[in-house]
Amino acid sequence: MATKILLENIEAPGLATFDCYRKLGGYASVEKALKSLSPDSITQEVLKSGLRGRGGAGFPTGMKWNFIDKKSDKPHYFICNFDESEPGTFKDRHIGQLNPHQLIEGMILGSYALGARSAYIYIRGELFYVLNIIEKAIDEAYQKGFLGENIMGSGYSLDLYCQPGGGAYICGEETALIESLEGKRGNPRIKPPFPALVGLYNCPTVVNNVETIANLPWIINHGADAYAALGTLKSKGTKLISACGHINKPGIYEIELGLPVEEFIYSDEYCGGIRNGNQLKAVVAGGSSVPILPAELILKTAKGEPRLLSYESLEEGGFQTGTMLGSGGFIVMDHTACIVKNLLTFARFYHHESCGQCSPCREGTGWMEKILRRIEAGKGSMKEIDLLADIAKHIDGTTICPLGDAAAWPVSSAIRHFRSEFEEHIIQQKCPFTK
Amino acid sequence: MQNEHTTIEFPPETLALVNRIIKRYPEGRQKSALLPLLHIAQSENKGWLSTEMMDYVAILLDIQPIEVYEVASFYSMFNLEPVGNCLIEVCQTGPCWLCGAEEILAHFEKRLGIKSGETTADGRFSLKTVECLAACGNAPVIQVGTDYHENLNIQKVDELLDTWQAENKNSHSNPYL
Numbered sequence: 001m002a003t004k005i006l007l008e009n010i011e012a013p014g015l016a017t018f019d020c021y022r023k024l025g026g027y028a029s030v031e032k033a034l035k036s037l038s039p040d041s042i043t044q045e046v047l048k049s050g051l052r053g054r055g056g057a058g059f060p061t062g063m064k065w066n067f068i069d070k071k072s073d074k075p076h077y078f079i080c081n082f083d084e085s086e087p088g089t090f091k092d093r094h095i096g097q098l099n100p101h102q103l104i105e106g107m108i109l110g111s112y113a114l115g116a117r118s119a120y121i122y123i124r125g126e127l128f129y130v131l132n133i134i135e136k137a138i139d140e141a142y143q144k145g146f147l148g149e150n151i152m153g154s155g156y157s158l159d160l161y162c163q164p165g166g167g168a169y170i171c172g173e174e175t176a177l178i179e180s181l182e183g184k185r186g187n188p189r190i191k192p193p194f195p196a197l198v199g200l201y202n203c204p205t206v207v208n209n210v211e212t213i214a215n216l217p218w219i220i221n222h223g224a225d226a227y228a229a230l231g232t233l234k235s236k237g238t239k240l241i242s243a244c245g246h247i248n249k250p251g252i253y254e255i256e257l258g259l260p261v262e263e264f265i266y267s268d269e270y271c272g273g274i275r276n277g278n279q280l281k282a283v284v285a286g287g288s289s290v291p292i293l294p295a296e297l298i299l300k301t302a303k304g305e306p307r308l309l310s311y312e313s314l315e316e317g318g319f320q321t322g323t324m325l326g327s328g329g330f331i332v333m334d335h336t337a338c339i340v341k342n343l344l345t346f347a348r349f350y351h352h353e354s355c356g357q358c359s360p361c362r363e364g365t366g367w368m369e370k371i372l373r374r375i376e377a378g379k380g381s382m383k384e385i386d387l388l389a390d391i392a393k394h395i396d397g398t399t400i401c402p403l404g405d406a407a408a409w410p411v412s413s414a415i416r417h418f419r420s421e422f423e424e425h426i427i428q429q430k431c432p433f434t435k
Numbered sequence: 436m437q438n439e440h441t442t443i444e445f446p447p448e449t450l451a452l453v454n455r456i457i458k459r460y461p462e463g464r465q466k467s468a469l470l471p472l473l474h475i476a477q478s479e480n481k482g483w484l485s486t487e488m489m490d491y492v493a494i495l496l497d498i499q500p501i502e503v504y505e506v507a508s509f510y511s512m513f514n515l516e517p518v519g520n521c522l523i524e525v526c527q528t529g530p531c532w533l534c535g536a537e538e539i540l541a542h543f544e545k546r547l548g549i550k551s552g553e554t555t556a557d558g559r560f561s562l563k564t565v566e567c568l569a570a571c572g573n574a575p576v577i578q579v580g581t582d583y584h585e586n587l588n589i590q591k592v593d594e595l596l597d598t599w600q601a602e603n604k605n606s607h608s609n610p611y612l
């Protein structure tokens with residue numbers, strides 16, 4: 001049986017209650033940490049485990065924690081990023097709804113390691129029902145002495161709160177999230193300074209993704225070496241992949257990093273193959289922002305090696321023939337799907353979600369949406385395909401935050417791999433997929 | 436303070452909740468409570484934020500009204516115009532689109548006789564398209580109040596609408612309760 005860190009007990013009835021979670025070994029890592037481990041040794045353990053951020057960027061978690069300004073006499077903050085708004089991504093909701101105590105346990109470990117006395121879980125406002133589940137679990141943790149003053153007589157105290165967002169994808173970007181948590185519009189800040197030095201209320205702050213944090217109890221319980229033994233050279237541990245689209249079994253799967261994509265798509269243990277016996281056409285492997293790949297390039301790299309679900313294998317070939325693991329939002333399209341129309345929904349999304357601070361993003365996303373709308377409706381011209389690619393190129397890398405890149409990559413990759421489909425729309429003067 | 440002339444006042448249990456929330460932030464950082472308070476204020480005002488309501492929130496947090504307006508207008512969950520008693524939000528992003536979200540939206544439009552962005556003449560229903568709700572594995576998805584309805588098809592939409600019509604559905608209850 002493959003090791004499960006995040007979904008091990010997910011089907012246990014009543015897992016969201018303290019008693020059930022505790023009976024299954026919950027909060028043991030907090031007991032261990034507060035009794036016998038220094039904050040620094042926890043950071044070292046996380047560093048050694050090789051855990052990389054699961055929010056999308058894949059930055060090593062221990063390294064990020066080491067940037068925190070330890071000398072600062074200001075309060076330190078630990079924040080959980082539960083914005084989960086990247087289209088195709090629906091894994092954090094699963095943890096929050098079914099296993100809130102594992103997230104709370106991870107929050108205690110991270111807060112202790114970072115010297116935080118207050119911590120926040122920022123959760124997208126649409127998921128208010130999940131916020132209520134987590135708040136109930138937080139109340140229980142207070143009652144049982146795992147939160148609040150002097151936790152288990154260790155002298156360490158922590159307050160943990162939930163904060164709802166208001167409906168804005170950009171608040172998943174960590175500096176926009178911090179602005180939002182301060183009660184402002186979600187405009188990303190210019191970096192540097194990074195949040196580890198100047199974050200919430202101008203204090204040293206670390207923001208981590210839900211899944212990243214939910215891994216911490218296991219790492220502290222089993223040790224960094226056990227964690228690092230899972231996965232591949234550069235991709236340690238397991239990863240939640242949320243799979244959707246034209247597959248037989250959409251859902252959330254915990255895989256050991258390094259699983260072949262082909263096995264993931266076709267095996268009954270995971271996606272169970274393409275619906276109606278249809279043909280695989282394309283995959284967006286890491287949430288809407290990452291480059292789309294056609295079937296042949298998602299199953300095998302350009303060198304002909306099997307493509308694996310790992311950071312390095314998905315990146316193999318760069319943007320010419322590769323993509324990224326991103327958030328693990330795995331969107332599958334069969335041969336009936338119109339690439340242009342799917343892209344149009346993404347373009348509309350990024351246009352809608354641009355915060356408007358930088359002109360290339362504010363203007364470019366709207367322009368791309370408009371052109372795609374025309375092409376999709378059969379009213380575009382061949383010149384506009386190049387114009388589209390050109391706009392995307394000029395957004396990429398020219399903005400304050402990566403939302404601009406995220407809007408550009410789907411467009412440039414769709415044109416790179418599926419140009420003929422854009423041309424078909426123009427030649428036929430309609431979408432070739434409408435009957 | 437500039438605007439003491441409001442007639443709005445939350446009921447005591449709502450005020451108690453507001454005060455509990457404000458205590459979550461350090462001294463002088465009460466503005467952090469703005470998003471939670473706007474959600475509460477909207478639920479106390481039939482699902483939308485009037486200027487008067489936003490001014491009241493400014494008083495509660497001891498901040499300028501403009502600080503409330505600029506935030507309320509940034510986030511898509513806050514409605515700055517009146518909405519129907521039951522607000523139906525239909526996800527339209529890629530994964531839901533791949534699984535038939537357009538047909539779901541079209542069916543809502545047909546049965547309610549309104550387009551997305553509109554409210555029925557009797558004020559009972561509003562329809563709105565939204566972006567990915569983080570439930571793509573169960574596409575197509577809609578949200579009504581704090582409830583998600585997933586794996587939709589035409590028949591399920593009919594059943595939901597029949598129920599809501601019969602019970603005179605109101606989707607604007609306090610999300611914290």
Ligand SMILES: Cc1cc2nc3c(=O)[nH]c(=O)nc-3n(C[C@H](O)[C@H](O)[C@H](O)COP(=O)(O)O)c2cc1C
Pocket residue numbers: 052053054055056057058059061081082083084085086169170171172173174175207208209210212213401402403406
């Ligand atoms: C536009 C944009 C949206 C993002 N959305 C999310 C999100 O919904 N959830 C998340 O955890 N990280 C998101 N991120 C990444 C965060 O900025 C940040 O890197 C992450 O929370 C760090 O946590 P990790 O290191 O544990 O992954 C987003 C980034 C950008 C640029």
Ligand code: SF4
Pocket residue numbers: 170187188353354355356357358359361362399400401402403404405
């Ligand atoms: S890239 Fe877009 S979302 Fe990011 S700061 Fe600039 S305008 Fe805002």
Ligand code: FES
Pocket residue numbers: 087088089526527528529530531532566567568569570571574576
């Ligand atoms: S696209 Fe509709 S829930 Fe994600």
